Amino acid sequence: MKSVDYIIVGQGLAGTLLAHDLIEQGHTLVVIDKDMKASASKVAAGLFNPVSMKRCIPTWNASVFLPFAIERYQQLEKKLDTSFLNLTPVLKVFSNDEVSKQWKVQYSNTDINQYITTFNKEEKFSYLKDSSGTAQIDPAGNLEVNKFLSSSREYFESIDSYINEVFDYKELNPETATYKDIVGQRVIFCEGFRVLQNPFFDFLPIRPTKGEVMKIRIPSLEKLDYILSAGIYVLPLGSYEYIVGATYNHKDMDDVVSESGLSFLIEGLNKILEADYELIDTNAGVRPTVKDRKPLLGLHPLLPKLGVFNGLGTRGVLIGPGLSAQFCTNLTTNANNSLVADNERVSRFFC
Numbered sequence: 116m117k118s119v120d121y122i123i124v125g126q127g128l129a130g131t132l133l134a135h136d137l138i139e140q141g142h143t144l145v146v147i148d149k150d151m152k153a154s155a156s157k158v159a160a161g162l163f164n165p166v167s168m169k170r171c172i173p174t175w176n177a178s179v180f181l182p183f184a185i186e187r188y189q190q191l192e193k194k195l196d197t198s199f200l201n202l203t204p205v206l207k208v209f210s211n212d213e214v215s216k217q218w219k220v221q222y223s224n225t226d227i228n229q230y231i232t233t234f235n236k237e238e239k240f241s242y243l244k245d246s247s248g249t250a251q252i253d254p255a256g257n258l259e260v261n262k263f264l265s266s267s268r269e270y271f272e273s274i275d276s277y278i279n280e281v282f283d284y285k286e287l288n289p290e291t292a293t294y295k296d297i298v299g300q301r302v303i304f305c306e307g308f309r310v311l312q313n314p315f316f317d318f319l320p321i322r323p324t325k326g327e328v329m330k331i332r333i334p335s336l337e338k339l340d341y342i343l344s345a346g347i348y349v350l351p352l353g354s355y356e357y358i359v360g361a362t363y364n365h366k367d368m369d370d371v372v373s374e375s376g377l378s379f380l381i382e383g384l385n386k387i388l389e390a391d392y393e394l395i396d397t398n399a400g401v402r403p404t405v406k407d408r409k410p411l412l413g414l415h416p417l418l419p420k421l422g423v424f425n426g427l428g429t430r431g432v433l434i435g436p437g438l439s440a441q442f443c444t445n446l447t448t449n450a451n452n453s454l455v456a457d458n459e460r461v462s463r464f465f466c
């Protein structure tokens with residue numbers, strides 16, 4: 116029998132962040148993950164942006180989560196001796212003059228002005244259809260999620276804390292937190308949308324949202340200095356390549372890229388881009404979204420050795436580090452001190 120403090124099921128963004136936090140607090144653990152189809156983190160462009168683009172208001176707890184996330188990923192870059200965080204401003208391309216006017220009103224009347232650094236006049240960018248102007252949001256950027264996950268996995272393997280297999284729920288004794296020949300103090304489930312197949316947490320209000328992205332090459336643009344946002348986003352990767360995303364679909368839960376999804380992305384791109392491009396690749400995954408758009412973390416109401424960290428939704432990169440740190444503190448000290456104001460929501464399953 117191997118004995119550890121925590122068994123973590125799933126090494127997407129949630130499981131990875133929590134495992135790092137727990138290890139740094141001196142706990143032993145094992146992460147169990149099998150590269151399963153349609154997992155969200157492997158498809159995500161990893162954007163983080165403190166502004167909700169539809170309504171031009173700050174995203175949920177942005178003032179806490181944004182600085183926390185940037186600092187945490189930078190710490191993890193040092194720890195893992197690699198780089199995966201890019202700070203790049205977002206350029207909102209206004210679809211018409213009315214939207215531009217609404218944003219300027221919000222800028223003058225609310226605290227959103229802390230994130231909007233510039234309004235640009237129309238037709239500033241030769242490669243854009245920006246006849247109603249643009250606004251620049253800073254700080255923002257993206258996490259290279261796959262690089263973060265693979266370097267973390269190497270680290271967990273190097274300290275003998277990683278098992279590459281499908282977690283078999285039938286092998287778990289939920290009262291003692293014993294899984295096969297591993298005895299844990301607790302088991303924390305971080306399986307993304309597949310938590311719906313978890314017999315202990317299948318009651319959670321997860322309503323998955325499939326998303327599709329495409330990779331393109333723009334031969335005339337080596338690397339944009341911005342992430343473009345206009346219903347779709349365009350993320351510069353360098354070497355003339357860009358990720359364009361994303362779609363939102365509640366019907367399917369697979370990794371198949373649909374014709375309608377691709378058409379949506381192409382139409383959105385053609386509305387803003389004034390340059391030729393080629394399609395290189397497509398990809399799809401399923402986001403663990405929740406009906407009320409808030410995350411789910413805490414312990415099982417009846418089985419206190421089982422916990423969950425899920426529901427990161429569409430903004431896992433931004434909110435994940437702060438939530439993981441808070442959950443780690445709650446797990447290890449039984450305290451209920453909250454990093455975010457909306458404590459009720461965050462710890463709603465915490466006993």
Ligand SMILES: Cc1cc2nc3c(=O)[nH]c(=O)nc-3n(C[C@H](O)[C@H](O)[C@H](O)COP(=O)(O)OP(=O)(O)OC[C@H]3O[C@@H](n4cnc5c(N)ncnc54)[C@H](O)[C@@H]3O)c2cc1C
Pocket residue numbers: 124125126127128129130147148149150151152153154155156157158159160161162163280281282283305306307308309310325326327328360361362399400401402403424425426427428429430431432433
């Ligand atoms: C197309 C798309 C674009 C996105 N873009 C962004 C973006 O730009 N910015 C942003 O912040 N967020 C984005 N997201 C959302 C983001 O990906 C999620 O918030 C986040 O990745 C969720 O992480 P997770 O760890 O909860 O779930 P997942 O990433 O799904 O990870 C779950 C892990 O658990 C493993 N697993 C599940 N069941 C088992 C089992 N029984 N045994 C073993 N292993 C198991 C899976 O293999 C997987 O590795 C996007 C998502 C999609 C689909």
